[in-house]
Amino acid sequence: MTSILRALGLIGLTVATLPITLATPAATAPCPDVEVVFARGTTEPPGVGGTGQAFVDSLRSRVGDRSVGVYAVNYPASRAFGTSTPAGRDDMSAHVQSMAANCPSTRMVLGGYSQGAAVVDLATTAMPPAVAGNVAAAALFGGPRSSFADSLSPGPLPGVGPLYAGKTIDLCVPNDPICAEGGRDWGAHGAYVSSGLVDQAASFAAGLV
DSSP states (O other): OHHHHHHTTOTTSOGGGSOOOOOOHHHHSOOOSEEEEEEOOTTOOSSSHHHHHHHHHHHHTTSTTOOEEEEEOOSOOOSOHHHHHHHHHHHHHHHHHHHHHHOTTOEEEEEEETHHHHHHHHHHHHSOGGGGGGEEEEEEESOSOSHHHHHHSSSOOOOSOTTTGGGEEEEOOTTOTTTSTTOOOHHHHTOTTTTTHHHHHHHHHHTTO
16 A cells, blocks of 8 residues: 555555545446337347348437447347246336436437337336336337237237337338238348438437437
């Protein structure tokens, strides 16, 4: 300790008189102006997934000099829909509530692709009403809206919560079997970036944040 204090030129001070500054979460990780909370699609590797990353990049290009944080919903994104989707719901809900409490000025944008869109549906119906004001927008891509998609889950999934409906854009590429009734084109389910719908959603969200 003596050598450390000497090196700092503080040998004449006692430890009790040394100024102590503790790092706080706000100091080490400032609250972003905008945060995207995104749930990836089924079987995509951990992270926000391809559609999610394209959405984040597109949104960043539209919000000027405002900072954009990203939170990848931590859930299995597996085909065990009865447990995977609720796990995503719980993680998204917990994160949104934490951000609302700790970063109240941050404008959150919820997003989800495929199963991830169902995560948003479930989370927005489960979260306390008080946090809805902290969420500026939601963007859903290829969400489970068809009878075929319902057949993969324990039962029909709810739509987005009523407090979020007016600030949600829900997009479906034509003939996508997951979101279009009678859809048969599996290629359509992977075409949200190439179809321009990701950019459309980013423009929608940018107008609300």
